[in-house]
Structure formats: structure tokens, C-alpha cells
Amino acid sequence: QKEVEQDPGPLSVPEGAIVSLNCTYSNSAFQYFMWYRQYSRKGPELLMYTYSSGNKEDGRFTAQVDKSSKYISLFIRDSQPSDSATYLCAMSAKGGKLIFGQGTELSVKP
């Protein structure tokens, strides 16, 4: 079993839709939870970072962490074509290395 599981998609939605991206994990020591956006042939860029459980909102993006269920989510409201990219979840224990999910390929159609 992989430490981090993420549905690879692809996911296609119309412009303006609410997008839900999810990851599950098995290591209860993970404390830091990140979402990265990666455009084709580019390096990942950090979108959201959450420490431990809870919600965090930044503009159209909301990250949720449920440590009891070992489940994290990223919601994108009012999705735009420019949001089309691969979204990677990543997590780590304190002082540990980043463990990435497989990435979900998202396409937002105008």
C-alpha cells in the first residue's frame, strides 16, 4: 500500500464548477499537508499548506485535513480554465521528507 493515495483522474469540469480533489494516507505521523499545482513540464508550486487538522482558505481555494480519517481535500470554487493543471498532494512528518501523491490532472473547459 502506498503511503499516499490520490486519484490520478483525469478530471474534466466546466468553467465555474466547484472542484474537489482528495488524498488519503496511511502514516499517522504526518503533520504537514500541502497541495501543489504543476503545469505541464514545469516544477510544482505550493498552493496551500495546513498543519495538523482543520480548514484553511485562500481566495477560491480551501484545504481541509481530517486526521482521524487520514483524508485531505482541496476545493476550488468558481474554477477557471487557468486552473487546468495537475494537482499534487504532499505530506510529511515533522522533520521528515515530502511524500507526494500521484497527482490529479484537472481540465477546466470554457
Added chain:
Amino acid sequence: GAVVSQHPSRVICKSGTSVKIECRSLDFQATTMFWYRQFPKQSLMLMATSNEGSKATYEQGVEKDKFLINHASLTLSTLTVTSAHPEDSSFYICSARPTGQGDAYEQYFGPGTRLTVT
């Protein structure tokens, strides 16, 4: 701020040759840099962690004699793929952690280098 560059962005080489990839932190110092590998539609896999002035720490299954890492300054780490073979073709991404930062999320990624071995 927090920009990381990689050079070259793309490289094609013949089987058996060696290729060097540079990773630079442009506006901050980085005691620690990381090298990842990413196959198409797959996750980033950590290959090694390099610390300035000391030997790199390689992940299990990564051949240290094949993937030579040098972190000679606080702004530069290099990855040399020695005697490259077609199976080494991949997208190599580095990241850099600003000196003084200790948590895993505090690393900034470069744009990646696409290596194709023919």
C-alpha cells in the same frame, strides 16, 4: 522571492554519456537541496537530499555511483547522471530549502529538467 532555477531545461544525450544538471537558489541561501525524479503521470519521487559541504543522502534504491550529487555552495547543487541509459530518461526536479527553515513544506521547486537518453 524564493526562486529556484535549473539548467538545462531540456537535454538529449547518447547512451553511455554523462549529463550534469544544475540547481540554483537565486535569491536565498539553501543549506539543503533535494533532487526528485518524475515519470509521466506519476508522482515526484525523492532521490536524494544534499547538504552544503557534506555528502548527499540517497533514498533506498537510488544508485549513488550513478547519480552523483555535489552541493558545493549555499546556492548551487548539481546532479550528474553518469553513463546514462534510456531508462534514465525522466523529468528531474530540484528543490531548495532556505537556510534556517526546518519543515518539509518549506522548500521551493525548480522548473525541472527533461532528460532524454537515446
